[in-house]
Amino acid sequence: MIPAGFEYHRPADIPSALAILQQHGDEARVVAGGHSLIPMMKLRMTFLTHLVDLQDIDLMRGIDIAGGTVTLGAMTTQHELITHDGLAQTLPILREAAHQIADPQVRYMGTVGGNVANGDPGNDMPGLMQCLNAEYELQGPEGTRNVAAREFYEAAYFTARSDEEILTKIRIPVPAAGTGYAYEKQKRKIGDYATAASGVLLRVEGGTCTEASIAMTNLADTPILAVAAGEALVGSTLDDAARAAAVAAAVDAIDPAADNRGPIEFKKHTAGVILRRAIDRAAERAG
Amino acid sequence: MSKMHVKMKVNGKEVEGLAEPRTLLIHFLREDLRITGPHIGCETSHCGACTVDMDGKSVKACTVFVGQAQGADITTVEGLVNPDGSLGVIQEMFREHHGLQCGYCTPGMITRAHRLLQENPNPTEEEVRFGLAGNLCRCTGYQNIVKSVLAAADMMNAQKEAAE
Ligand SMILES: Cc1cc2nc3c(=O)[nH]c(=O)nc-3n(C[C@H](O)[C@H](O)[C@H](O)COP(=O)(O)OP(=O)(O)OC[C@H]3O[C@@H](n4cnc5c(N)ncnc54)[C@H](O)[C@@H]3O)c2cc1C
Ligand code: FES
Numbered sequence: 240m241i242p243a244g245f246e247y248h249r250p251a252d253i254p255s256a257l258a259i260l261q262q263h264g265d266e267a268r269v270v271a272g273g274h275s276l277i278p279m280m281k282l283r284m285t286f287l288t289h290l291v292d293l294q295d296i297d298l299m300r301g302i303d304i305a306g307g308t309v310t311l312g313a314m315t316t317q318h319e320l321i322t323h324d325g326l327a328q329t330l331p332i333l334r335e336a337a338h339q340i341a342d343p344q345v346r347y348m349g350t351v352g353g354n355v356a357n358g359d360p361g362n363d364m365p366g367l368m369q370c371l372n373a374e375y376e377l378q379g380p381e382g383t384r385n386v387a388a389r390e391f392y393e394a395a396y397f398t399a400r401s402d403e404e405i406l407t408k409i410r411i412p413v414p415a416a417g418t419g420y421a422y423e424k425q426k427r428k429i430g431d432y433a434t435a436a437s438g439v440l441l442r443v444e445g446g447t448c449t450e451a452s453i454a455m456t457n458l459a460d461t462p463i464l465a466v467a468a469g470e471a472l473v474g475s476t477l478d479d480a481a482r483a484a485a486v487a488a489a490v491d492a493i494d495p496a497a498d499n500r501g502p503i504e505f506k507k508h509t510a511g512v513i514l515r516r517a518i519d520r521a522a523e524r525a526g
Numbered sequence: 527m528s529k530m531h532v533k534m535k536v537n538g539k540e541v542e543g544l545a546e547p548r549t550l551l552i553h554f555l556r557e558d559l560r561i562t563g564p565h566i567g568c569e570t571s572h573c574g575a576c577t578v579d580m581d582g583k584s585v586k587a588c589t590v591f592v593g594q595a596q597g598a599d600i601t602t603v604e605g606l607v608n609p610d611g612s613l614g615v616i617q618e619m620f621r622e623h624h625g626l627q628c629g630y631c632t633p634g635m636i637t638r639a640h641r642l643l644q645e646n647p648n649p650t651e652e653e654v655r656f657g658l659a660g661n662l663c664r665c666t667g668y669q670n671i672v673k674s675v676l677a678a679a680d681m682m683n684a685q686k687e688a689a690e
C-alpha cells in the first residue's frame with residue numbers, strides 16, 4: 240500500500256508553512272503525526288501533491304499551564320498528554336481520555352492538533368474539547384483567529400478551519416477546583432474507535448450540582464454537546480432520577496448511524512450505558 | 527516525483543539514500559538499507575510488526591514517510607544485540623521463555639518492549655499488557671511474551687544493580 244506521489248516540505252516556521260499552503264491551494268495538506276492522514280493516503284482516499292510537515296515548528300509545541308488556562312501546542316502528542324506531570328494535576332481528564340485512544344505506538348505520533356483538526360467523528364478529542372469548552376487558535380493568511388470547539392465542527396470532515404489555515408494552539412479553561420470529571424469509552428478492542436464515548440464535567444457545591452458539561456463522541460457526524468443533559472443535572476442533588484433524565488436527554492440528542500460497530504438501537508443503548516458510567520464516576524470525584 | 531536525499535542514523539550508523547517522498551520508512555529500511563528485522567504484517571497501522579524506535583518513541587514504520595524520519599535516530603531489533611553480537615537481554619529472555627512461535631511479530635514485540643522498559647523499568651503484568659497493546663501476535667496467546675518481558679525487566683534491573 241503505497242500512496243500516490245507528492246512533494247515533501249518541512250518549513251521551520253508558521254509563515255513559511257502558510258506560504259506553501261497558499262501557493263498550492265487544496266493540492267497541499269499539512270501533516271502532524273500522520274496517523275489519520277497517512278492511512279487515508281495509503282488507501283488512496285486522500286490525494287495531495289504537496290505535503291507540509293509541521294514537526295520543525297517550535298511554536299506549535301509545548302504545554303503551558305498559567306492563569307487558569309492550559310495551552311497546548313497543536314503538535315503535542317497524545318503520549319505527552321499522558322506523561323506530563325502538570326497536566327495530570329491540573330486537567331487529569333486529558334490523560335484519562337488519551338489513554339483510551341489507539342495504542343502506544345499511535346499515541347507517540349498522533350497529536351492533539353491533528354486529532355481535533357481532522358474532523359473525523361471517530362476522534363475522541365473533539366468531544367472532549369467541547370466538554371471542556373476549549374478554544375482553537377487558527378493562523379492563516381489573514382491573521383490569527385480563535386474558534387470555540389463548540390462552534391468548530393460542521394459535518395464529518397468539515398470544520399470552521401479553511402484550507403489555508405493552520406491550527407496552532409488549543410486553550411482550555413481549567414475547571415474550578417473539585418470539579419468531577421470522567422471520559423468513558425466503549426470500544427471493541429484496544430486501538431478501535433469508539434462505539435460510544437462521553438466526556439463529563441460536574442461541579443457540586445453544598446450537595447447540589449451547580450455546573451455540568453456533557454459531550455458525546457462518534458454518535459453523530461460531529462461531536463454532540465448534550466446541553467439538555469447537562470441542564471437535567473444542574474440544580475439536582477445528582478440523585479438517580481436526575482442522572483436518568485440526563486441520560487435520556489443525551490440519547491435524544493445523538494444521531495448515530497448503523498455501521499460495523501452495530502445498529503442504531505445498539506449504539507443508543509451503549510451511549511446511555513457509557514454516559515451513566517461517566518456521570519457516576521464524575522460524581523464520585525466531585526467535591 | 528523527484529527523489530529526495532534522506533539521511534538518518536540506524537542502529538548507531540549514519541546512513542543515507544535517495545527515495546521518493548512517498549516511500550514509507552519500513553520500505554526504506556527493508557528494501558534500500560536491507561534491514562529486514564522490522565516486518566510488514568498488516569501495512570495498515572494495526573499489527574505493530576513494523577515497530578522501530580525513532581528518537582526514543584516506538585513507532586509503526588509503515589505509517590511514517592521517510593521525510594518525517596529525516597535526521598532521526600532509529601533502532602531496529604538488529605540494534606538491540608549486545609556489543610559482541612550476542613543476543614541482548616530482551617531477545618535472550620524471549621528465547622528462554624518461548625516468547626515466540628513463528629516469530630513474525632517478534633521484532634516488533636522486542637523493539638516495543640525495549641522502549642517500554644526504558645520508560646518503566648519495573649512494570650506490572652498489567653502495564654506490560656497495556657504497553658504492548660499495539661502489537662498483535664497470532665501464535666502465542668501473549669502469555670509467554672508477557673513472561674519474557676517481565677523476566678527481561680528483572681534481568682536488566684539485576685544487571686544495573688550489579689554494575690553499581
Ligand atoms: C490504529 C489506529 C487507531 C486509532 N484509534 C484512535 C482512537 O481510538 N481515537 C482517536 O481519537 N484517534 C484514533 N486514531 C487516530 C490518531 O489519534 C491520529 O493520530 C489523530 O487522529 C490525528 O493526529 P495526527 O497528528 O496523526 O494527524 P495527521 O494524520 O497528521 O492529520 C490529520 C488531519 O488533520 C490535519 N491537520 C493535522 N494537524 C493540523 C494542524 N495543526 N492544523 C491544521 N490541520 C491539521 C491534516 O492535514 C489531516 O487532514 C487512531 C489511529 C490509528 C492508526
Ligand atoms: S505493518 Fe505496520 S502496523 Fe502492521
Ligand code: FES
Pocket residue numbers: 625626627628629630631632662663664665666
Ligand atoms: S509468534 Fe507468530 S505472530 Fe507472534
